[in-house]
Amino acid sequence: MKNIGISERIDLPVDRIPTRWYNVIPDLPRLPEEYVDSSTGKPVTREFMDRLLTPAMAAQERSTERWISIPEPVRDAYQLWRPTPLIRALALERELDTPAQIYFKYEGTSPSGSHKLNSALAQAYYAKRDGHTRLVTDTGAGQWGSALALACKLMGLDLLVYMIRASYHQKPYRRHLIETYGAEVRPSPSTTTDFGQRLLAADPDHPGSEATAVSEAIESVYADPGSRLAVGAFSNHCLLHHTVIGLELREQLAIIGRTPDYLVASVGCGSNLGGFANPFLEDKLNGADITILAAEPEACATLTHGEYRLDFADAQGKAPAAYTYTLGHDFVPPPIHAGGLRYHGCAPLVGLLRHEGLLDARAFPQTEVFAAAKTFAQLHGYLPAPESAHAIRAVIDIANDCKRTGRDATIVFNYSGHGLLDLGAYGRFNAGLLQDVETEDFSTPVQA
Ligand SMILES: *Cc1c(COP(=O)(O)O)cnc(C)c1O
Numbered sequence: 001m002k003n004i005g006i007s008e009r010i011d012l013p014v015d016r017i018p019t020r021w022y023n024v025i026p027d028l029p030r031l032p033e034e035y036v037d038s039s040t041g042k043p044v045t046r047e048f049m050d051r052l053l054t055p056a057m058a059a060q061e062r063s064t065e066r067w068i069s070i071p072e073p074v075r076d077a078y079q080l081w082r083p084t085p086l087i088r089a090l091a092l093e094r095e096l097d098t099p100a101q102i103y104f105k106y107e108g109t110s111p112s113g114s115h116k117l118n119s120a121l122a123q124a125y126y127a128k129r130d131g132h133t134r135l136v137t138d139t140g141a142g143q144w145g146s147a148l149a150l151a152c153k154l155m156g157l158d159l160l161v162y163m164i165r166a167s168y169h170q171k172p173y174r175r176h177l178i179e180t181y182g183a184e185v186r187p188s189p190s191t192t193t194d195f196g197q198r199l200l201a202a203d204p205d206h207p208g209s210e211a212t213a214v215s216e217a218i219e220s221v222y223a224d225p226g227s228r229l230a231v232g233a234f235s236n237h238c239l240l241h242h243t244v245i246g247l248e249l250r251e252q253l254a255i256i257g258r259t260p261d262y263l264v265a266s267v268g269c270g271s272n273l274g275g276f277a278n279p280f281l282e283d284k285l286n287g288a289d290i291t292i293l294a295a296e297p298e299a300c301a302t303l304t305h306g307e308y309r310l311d312f313a314d315a316q317g318k319a320p321a322a323y324t325y326t327l328g329h330d331f332v333p334p335p336i337h338a339g340g341l342r343y344h345g346c347a348p349l350v351g352l353l354r355h356e357g358l359l360d361a362r363a364f365p366q367t368e369v370f371a372a373a374k375t376f377a378q379l380h381g382y383l384p385a386p387e388s389a390h391a392i393r394a395v396i397d398i399a400n401d402c403k404r405t406g407r408d409a410t411i412v413f414n415y416s417g418h419g420l421l422d423l424g425a426y427g428r429f430n431a432g433l434l435q436d437v438e439t440e441d442f443s444t445p446v447q448a
Pocket of ligand 1: 114115116143144232233234266267268269270271272273340341385387388416417418
């Protein structure tokens with residue numbers, strides 16, 4: 001193998017930004033189960049969804065059209081950073097002495113730092129177009145909140161963000177970013193909703209969770225007719241918007257004449273994995289030997305330890321219930337540093353892929369994940385978000401397997417975001433302060 005460089009970039013010109021999103025639903029082996037309204041126990045009604053989400057998002061959620069046009073203002077905004085580069089990690093290949101080729105799709109070039117802006121721009125655009133005045137959302141580590149704050153500012157909408165209380169206080173940088181983009185941020189549990197007040201009355205130090213923040217966001221949506229919920233990762237429409245990642249990747253791989261053997265992404269809820277890998281699902285269903293691998297934290301191992309069943313998306317049971325893998329909606333994940341992966345469930349589309357045997361999953365402890373991230377940073381300079389580092393950790397195993405078997409596989413992973421606002425976590429890792437926790441250690445749910 002004659003690779004002497006550090007990396008090789010495969011870029012697309014700006015006019016190759018996709019013009020359509022790819023909707024995987026018509027190509028799935030079966031349709032996803034319908035969402036269930038927890039107050040009636042029946043499938044959600046159109047009115048229910050239109051009041052909770054913007055009607056445009058409610059419609060995309062159910063759409064069975066394979067291709068959906070990207071509105072021109074959204075595509076224009078994508079030019080802020082898209083198309084994102086595909087980069088061959090020559091230095092990592094050399095370090096691992098693997099015959100495999102390792103590539104990563106670098107979503108960290110987005111102004112807010114992660115893939116999340118792909119869907120944030122779309123959701124803000126439709127909300128504005130349809131006359132809503134405010135979006136309300138939840139955020140964990142703050143990647144979604146900062147992406148949506150920028151999107152709402154660009155599209156001219158107000159935004160209220162409920163941020164998990166522990167992150168709000170302990171990792172304030174993304175909160176500062178959200179506020180700088182002009183949105184309002186409240187810690188969850190907050191004193192401004194009934195649900196938040198109840199949680200704080202029971203436990204003044206309640207750390208909050210993604211699920212408590214969604215519950216409060218929903219309560220705020222119902223309290224104001226001009227407000228709608230924006231969903232950061234769970235929904236079908238969110239995965240749809242992120243397919244610009246996989247669609248660009250297809251073109252980039254075609255340029256170098258490779259097809260993927262492994263597609264690897266971290267999974268918190270599954271939006272970056274879905275957007276990255278779903279555009280290859282049809283090839284897989286048609287017999288292409290593609291392994292799609294989800295890398296998740298051992299501390300919140302939804303796909304490897306969870307059950308496939310009907311569960312709520314929020315802590316209070318006000319959000320629709322969905323069939324997916326879940327650790328239980330009252331599971332409060334331990335405070336690991338990959339905050340974006342601390343969610344009790346996962347996107348129903350990703351759960352379906354897993355349940356149908358189309359998605360592999362592996363869980364990793366955070367010290368191994370940070371060690372992989374550090375190796376990568378030293379080889380390539382890019383400092384990955386702790387979430388993305390899960391994918392890097394998984395890729396190292398695959399590349400080592402390829403070394404054993406002599407396989408010249410093409411491994412592509414999604415580098416979902418940069419870690420420059422996660423330096424506190426790197427500092428703790430470098431000081432030897434990070435500890436590993438497993439999902440079983442937390443199997444007794446912390447009651448809300
Ligand atoms: C939010 C986030 C994730 C996890 O969310 P998914 O819905 O699983 O994609 C992964 N990486 C980064 C950088 C994130 O911000």
